[in-house]
Amino acid sequence: MSDDLVVLVVDDDFHVGRLHAGYVDAVPGFRALPPVGTAEQARRAVHTHRPDLVLLDVYLPDALGLDLLRTLDVDAVMLTAAADPAAVRAAVRRGALGYLIKPFTGEQLARTLRAYARYRRLLADRTALTQEGVDRALNALRTGDAPAGGERARSATESAVLAALVPGEPRSAAEIAQAVGISRATAQRYLSALADDGAVEIQLRYGTTGRPEHRYGPVGR
Structure with a gap:
């Protein structure tokens, strides 16, 4: 779990914040912190926990999210x-990587998170980038630009993860990690990317703890 991308939800409605945090936890490779409801709580949480990503509401009781x-x-x-064009322009101008208008579904947020994960992967472990690399990373944030399964070149590790999947026998990220020789979190990241490309399907299986376990199988193999 330590390699999961950590997400802080900031929403003035406690119940909505918990709902969105639940959406985050349902996406492999992501982990939600306890949601907060004010700008001041958000500042403290960011300082204390150093999340990778903040999911931020515009209307907070002590400040505008756009100012925060x-x-x-x-x-x-x-x-x-906040659906007005001025708010969208201000958000982009002040550094927002995305803008999702309420109400939205868990799958809509999952697509946004998977796009963010692709963006992070494309910028990971690089000392220098070509212009093409920069363009690919920024385009990854646009969920509609996700490549279809099989249409892009895969890294050796990603290909090994895909090859480790067994048709008709969905496997967990831990099982794939052991088969490939990588960490569970790394396997989970690659599996999420493959699922987003349409090459892998995800199933849920509930264990003894009641928490769903994601299991993965190949599509069209």
Whole structure:
């Protein structure tokens, strides 16, 4: 779990915040912190926990999320009912990587998170980038630009993860990690990317703890 991308949800409605945190936890490779409801709580949580991503509402009781946005040195996506063009322009101008208008489904948020994970992967472990690499990373944030399964070149590790999947026998990320010789979190990241490309399907199996376990199988193999 230590390699999961950590997400802080900031929403003035406690129940909505918990709902969105639940959406985050349902996406492999992501882990939600306890949601907070004010700008001041958000500042403290960011300082204490250093999340990878903040999901930020515009309307908070002690400040506008758009004003808070430009003070946070952390990646952020707006989750808000503010649908006016001026708010969208301000959010982009102040550094938001995405803008999702309420109400939205868990799958809509999952697509946004998977796009963010692709963006992070494309910028990971690189000392220098070509212009093409920069363009690919920025385009990854646009969920509609996700490549279809089989249409892009895969890294050796990603190909090994895909090859480790057994038709008709869904496997967990831990099982794939052991088969490939990588960490569970790394396997989970690659499996999420493959699922987003349409090459892998995800199933849920509930264990003895009651928490769902994601299991993965190949599509069309």
